Amino acid sequence: MALPPPDPQFVLRGTSAAVHALRFSCGGPEPDIPLLFSGSENGFIHVWNLKTHRVDTTLDGHGRKSVYCVETMGAKDRLLSQGRDQRICLWDLAEGRTSVTDSVFTEHVGFCRCSLFKVAQGRWLMATAATSLEEVQILELPSKTSVCTLKPEVGAKLGMPMCLKLWQLRCGSQPVLLAGYEDGSVVLWNVSMGKALSQLVCHQEPVMSLDFDSEKAKGISGSSEKVLSIWSLNEQQNLQVYKTHELVNAGISDITIRPDKKILATAGWDHRIRIFGWKKLKPLAVLDYHTATVHCVSFSDHSDPQERLLAAGSKDQRISVWSIYAQT
Amino acid sequence: VCFIPGGLDCSISFVSHVLGKVCAHGRQKEILGVLVPRLTDLSRSDCIWQRICWQLVERVPDRWMEAVVLGFVQRAPGADVLSRLLGNVVVKNKKAEFVVTQKMLLLQYGHTTAVLQNLLGYLSLDSPRRTLLLRVLQELLETWSSSSAVKHSPAEQQLYISKAILICLSHLKEPEVESCRQELLTSMMEGVKCHLDSSLPQLRRLGMVVAESISLKINTEGPVLKFEYEEDDEIRELKSLLVQTPSFCVVSSLPDDDRSEKAGAALPLVPESNEESHTAAPVMPEEESDTELDSDDDFIPYDMSEDKELKVKAPVYIRDCIEVLTGSRSEDVDKWEATVKALESLVRKNPTATKEVSVELAKILLHLEEKTYIEGFVELRQRTQVAVLTTDPIPVAKYLTSQFYSLNYSLRQRMDILDVLVLAAQELSHPKFHGKTKHSGSQKPCIQLLPGSDSSEGWRRIVDERIKSKTRRFDRAQSRAELASHPNEFNSVAGYFFFPLIQHFDRPLTTFDLLGEDHLVLGRLVHTLAILMYLAVNTVAVTAMGKALLEFVWALRFHTDSYVRQGLLSCISSLLLSVPVERILADMTEELLETHSWLGDVVEKDPDGDCRRLALQNLLLMENLKKKLEAVPS
Numbered sequence: 001m002a003l004p005p006p007d008p009q010f011v012l013r014g015t016s017a018a019v020h021a022l023r024f025s026c027g028g029p030e031p032d033i034p035l036l037f038s039g040s041e042n043g044f045i046h047v048w049n050l051k052t053h054r055v056d057t058t059l060d061g062h063g064r065k066s067v068y069c070v071e072t073m074g075a076k077d078r079l080l081s082q083g084r085d086q087r088i089c090l091w092d093l094a095e096g097r098t099s100v101t102d103s104v105f106t107e108h109v110g111f112c113r114c115s116l117f118k119v120a121q122g123r124w125l126m127a128t129a130a131t132s133l134e135e136v137q138i139l140e141l142p143s144k145t146s147v148c149t150l151k152p153e154v155g156a157k158l159g160m161p162m163c164l165k166l167w168q169l170r171c172g173s174q175p176v177l178l179a180g181y182e183d184g185s186v187v188l189w190n191v192s193m194g195k196a197l198s199q200l201v202c203h204q205e206p207v208m209s210l211d212f213d214s215e216k217a218k219g220i221s222g223s224s225e226k227v228l229s230i231w232s233l234n235e236q237q238n239l240q241v242y243k244t245h246e247l248v249n250a251g252i253s254d255i256t257i258r259p260d261k262k263i264l265a266t267a268g269w270d271h272r273i274r275i276f277g278w279k280k281l282k283p284l285a286v287l288d289y290h291t292a293t294v295h296c297v298s299f300s301d302h303s304d305p306q307e308r309l310l311a312a313g314s315k316d317q318r319i320s321v322w323s324i325y326a327q328t
Numbered sequence: 329v330c331f332i333p334g335g336l337d338c339s340i341s342f343v344s345h346v347l348g349k350v351c352a353h354g355r356q357k358e359i360l361g362v363l364v365p366r367l368t369d370l371s372r373s374d375c376i377w378q379r380i381c382w383q384l385v386e387r388v389p390d391r392w393m394e395a396v397v398l399g400f401v402q403r404a405p406g407a408d409v410l411s412r413l414l415g416n417v418v419v420k421n422k423k424a425e426f427v428v429t430q431k432m433l434l435l436q437y438g439h440t441t442a443v444l445q446n447l448l449g450y451l452s453l454d455s456p457r458r459t460l461l462l463r464v465l466q467e468l469l470e471t472w473s474s475s476s477a478v479k480h481s482p483a484e485q486q487l488y489i490s491k492a493i494l495i496c497l498s499h500l501k502e503p504e505v506e507s508c509r510q511e512l513l514t515s516m517m518e519g520v521k522c523h524l525d526s527s528l529p530q531l532r533r534l535g536m537v538v539a540e541s542i543s544l545k546i547n548t549e550g551p552v553l554k555f556e557y558e559e560d561d562e563i564r565e566l567k568s569l570l571v572q573t574p575s576f577c578v579v580s581s582l583p584d585d586d587r588s589e590k591a592g593a594a595l596p597l598v599p600e601s602n603e604e605s606h607t608a609a610p611v612m613p614e615e616e617s618d619t620e621l622d623s624d625d626d627f628i629p630y631d632m633s634e635d636k637e638l639k640v641k642a643p644v645y646i647r648d649c650i651e652v653l654t655g656s657r658s659e660d661v662d663k664w665e666a667t668v669k670a671l672e673s674l675v676r677k678n679p680t681a682t683k684e685v686s687v688e689l690a691k692i693l694l695h696l697e698e699k700t701y702i703e704g705f706v707e708l709r710q711r712t713q714v715a716v717l718t719t720d721p722i723p724v725a726k727y728l729t730s731q732f733y734s735l736n737y738s739l740r741q742r743m744d745i746l747d748v749l750v751l752a753a754q755e756l757s758h759p760k761f762h763g764k765t766k767h768s769g770s771q772k773p774c775i776q777l778l779p780g781s782d783s784s785e786g787w788r789r790i791v792d793e794r795i796k797s798k799t800r801r802f803d804r805a806q807s808r809a810e811l812a813s814h815p816n817e818f819n820s821v822a823g824y825f826f827f828p829l830i831q832h833f834d835r836p837l838t839t840f841d842l843l844g845e846d847h848l849v850l851g852r853l854v855h856t857l858a859i860l861m862y863l864a865v866n867t868v869a870v871t872a873m874g875k876a877l878l879e880f881v882w883a884l885r886f887h888t889d890s891y892v893r894q895g896l897l898s899c900i901s902s903l904l905l906s907v908p909v910e911r912i913l914a915d916m917t918e919e920l921l922e923t924h925s926w927l928g929d930v931v932e933k934d935p936d937g938d939c940r941r942l943a944l945q946n947l948l949l950m951e952n953l954k955k956k957l958e959a960v961p962s
Contacts, residue, residue, distance in 0.1 A: 248637055286630075325627055
């Protein structure tokens with residue numbers, strides 16, 4: 001006799017606009033307050049205090065254009081945000097400041113979220129879609145120097161890059177990039193050499209979001225169709241389809257795997273959040289709270305497993321926060 | 329001068345005379361049945377026999393030339409054989425020329441396609457005859473493109489001429505096409521206009537096929553004319569005439585060249601090969617999952633039975649539906665679509681609620697445009713309109729019939745009104761057959777209903793009447809079980825459907841002139857009236873309807889459009905079947921007699937085959953009525 005799905009632990013209201021991006025910052029030791037950063041369609045980034053469930057700070061740095069990506073850079077004092085004003089802003093939030101320390105003008109007019117990867121203390125690689133339609137450029141932060149530009153070969157017709165993920169096979173090896181494109185294929189790029197290692201057609205429609213488990217060399221991608229595609233990377237650095245899973249309703253906006261690699265969450269156009277087990281993609285729960293498309297999901301980085309949370313932001317302007325499968 | 333092996337001098341003209349006289353007396357079959365194969369064999373390789381043959385034909389006296397030439401053309405097994413047998417008689421003899429180029433092509437139309445092929449192939453095989461071929465083509469095109477010919481000549485003749493045109497086109501060579509390109513283009517433009525204007529679908533299709541073929545001929549590169557039509561056997565046969573199977577003639581005909589060029593021109597798609605891309609072949613590492621510790625089992629899934637497909641809910645109340653359909657919010661197309669799909673059943677389930685807003689609903693539905701693609705939208709809309717009309721017949725019928733004659737509606741909308749009226753009338757008069765009204769799949773259910781139904785019903789009735797009149801009945805008991813009867817709901821509203829439609833047909837509006845250009849709508853109107861008349865059997869208003877209909881038919885009986893005339897004859901059939909005999913005789917005697925003589929005229933003189941058939945049926949119906957009256961003991 002299965003239990004009915006749980007209700008959200010709490011719901012954050014007050015953004016007055018659809019929520020497009022979420023990022024937790026709860027890893028700090030006490031007495032640090034656990035925070036949740038959210039990016040909204042009205043251009044504001046809200047910093048939510050997870051103890052009081054209220055907005056502590058509001059950041060306005062994108063000229064009222066929608067913010068669709070929010071990333072923390074190490075500590076919670078450093079924030080990166082990407083907006084539809086074609087800019088990526090770096091924020092310094094220490095000691096109550098709310099200033100933009102630096103910004104990168106990407107000239108990208110799409111919705112592709114950038115991907116950050118820490119290579120060394122204080123040094124980051126960032127992958128972002130570039131000016132030209134099919135290209136991805138890799139920049140080093142904070143120096144903002146361009147490492148390389150990844151161009152698909154002529155006639156490949158991949159379309160725009162839709163989602164990116166930078167990762168590293170082993171500590172110290174070269175970072176690689178997984179990019180999902182408009183034509184439904186996922187390409188593995190070697191960043192230092194700037195060439196594609198493998199390409200796999202996963203979907204018939206654009207890849208909306210992807211996530212990758214570097215330990216198991218397995219990844220998952222969601223699209224605007226009804227199918228979730230799980231693929232793996234073999235020793236020769238080739239992508240192969242491992243399995244597909246058909247959903248009840250079409251359309252996935254976001255996928256994220258929990259940091260302990262045990263479960264994953266998908267944000268659907270049918271207003272529902274679905275939880276799956278990562279090992280065999282066993283459906284675990286369908287969380288039906290929102291009344292409009294869920295745009296983003298994010299797991300928290302609490303050090304205490306019992307406190308782990310899942311947040312989902314939706315077009316109905318609310319952020320639901322859930323505590324689910326936190327015991328194991 | 330003629331010579332025969334052996335040196336004997338003899339004259340063939342005697343044989344020609346005999347041949348001519350025999351053929352003229354109608355014995356072509358017997359004599360040519362023997363002569364033609366023999367001559368074919370003899371002249372196959374022997375030039376002398378060929379010359380003898382030509383002389384034979386040329387010496388036939390003029391008064392019998394027609395019979396002989398006709399016989400040869402009909403019996404020759406192929407164009408080349410005909411060429412061997414007849415030689416250039418068409419060039420040398422005026423009568424032969426007349427028969428071949430004028431009589432057989434333009435004045436007669438009963439010959440088979442094979443005969444046409446023979447004739448035109450024969451003309452194309454030799455250069456002195458090719459000028460005749462071009463002249464023939466011009467005259468055929470003139471006939472094809474003349475609007476009076478299209479309107480007044482029978483369909484079979486038009487088919488014959490179209491076939492002849494296509495065969496001529498297939499024989500034309502490139503330089504000849506060049507020389508008459510301009511004329512071909514002009515006649516094609518005129519002809520296609522006349523054909524498309526016709527109300528009979530068969531004639532329209534004929535026009536389209538011929539126009540396409542002409543366009544293909546004169547524009548070998550660049551865009552050609554292409555119509556959309558359904559291909560049936562007749563069309564396929566026509567199109568096959570364009571391609572000539574090359575016989576032994578030297579120059580292979582152009583259409584074959586064209587076709588092979590087009591086949592080779594399809595560019596092969598260059599496949600984009602990326603050696604690093606893989607096809608989606610699933611790899612199932614079975615062994616791994618067994619050995620790995622299955623820690624997924626630690627997670628107990630929650631109840632997911634609520635997880636169903638997301639469906640947009642349609643409104644449950646009719647007034648809500650009206651709001652959605654008239655709302656200016658264009659974003660919620662899902663809701664609009666769900667409403668359109670659900671509206672018919674809502675209307676049928678809530679008759680009282682529908683009656684409150686029936687006219688408004690009818691108005692909305694009449695103007696409803698397809699905002700987003702829905703499969704079967706036209707039929708959905710029509711069914712919903714029928715549902716509204718049957719739920720509240722009188723006000724909605726008043727509204728629809730008034731809109732039929734209003735300004736600023738498209739022809740499509742006016743014809744939709746007629747279709748809806750007919751379907752609703754049918755439903756009202758057979759309430760238990762509600763489920764059987766036209767099924768999905770056919771986009772325009774009414775078109776099948778309109779022309780066909782009456783004639784088939786009429787036949788059955790005629791046969792039944794005949795049987796009844798010929799069997800002697802010894803008692804008046806019911807001869808067959810009557811079907812379970814329901815009150816005929818059409819009874820009370822038949823008048824509202826019928827009379828407003830008939831009222832203003834002769835009053836033209838700025839955008840709508842039934843008696844002028846819009847004769848297609850007039851044809852549909854007439855057929856609609858016929859069906860309404862037929863469905864009004866046993867209603868109180870039937871006699872009044874009958875009288876009005878007779879007057880209407882009388883006013884239009886000489887209309888030039890055959891579709892309209894067919895409709896008028898169906899009206900008479902319906903009238904004779906629906907109005908009780910006593911009432912016909914009591915109120916409409918003179919009109920009936922006048923109609924009787926008109927029908928006789930139609931049977932003999934109308935160019936359209938269907939019209940003649942319908943008129944004949946009507947005369948038979950009238951005969952049966954007379955007999956029935958005589959059979960009733962006074």
